[in-house]
Amino acid sequence: MRTASNPGAATPAVAAAAAADLGPPLPRAFYDRPTLDVAPDLIGTIIVCRTPEGVAAGRIVEVEAYLGREDPASHAYRGPTPRAKIMYGEAGHAYVYFSYGMHACMNVVTDREGVGGAFLLRAIEPIAGLDLMRRRRGRDAPKDLGSGPGKLTAALGITLAMNGTDLTTGAGPLHLAARDRPPGPIERSVRIGISRARDLPYRFFEAGNPCVSRR
């Protein structure tokens, strides 16, 4: 398994080196496909967040697909409103929104421009910057750091200011890197916490991983 250093008071250069150690950004073509086609490839990839405090990263172990204008559970359902316009833009960008008045939730935009497809990141398995994540979360156990959409943004330091970040350049604070190892079996289920289109099996997760969210 690949490891990454995480110096406490990282200079930008050190932070960049640490982020690079986790792998270069996945290319646009990874995201620019039909949303459900991306799902099996997304589980096990690594999300890296670089802030002045340092670098934090985790394996993505749970996601939910939101298909766009035709999906009643998606923020994109009502068309490209000011909030949803990022989802209608170019694939490979981050859509970060404010949930329940207190949490940031992060999506990655997929599919062709104008479709509105995206994946909500629901859980990560922490792999770098654990002490930083522990401080941000006020929790110690790795499985408590990223086992939920609001938890993982808090742990990684993802904020609303990162909405719209291009994940493919490596220039911004966020990117996704290729898997460091093959994922375990991927299972599907209905999506969690929604009231519309409850029956669609668009939640994907790594079976047996303790960092998957509960409910």
Place this chain on the structure above:
DNA sequence: TGCCTGATTGCCT
């Protein structure tokens, strides 16, 4: 302008 709902979390009983 005002009301209601929500892709959540964590604490309390």
Place this chain on the structure above:
DNA sequence: GGCAATCAGGCAA
């Protein structure tokens, strides 16, 4: 298992 915290987006008036 119940519920409060807390606020922006979307829609009705």
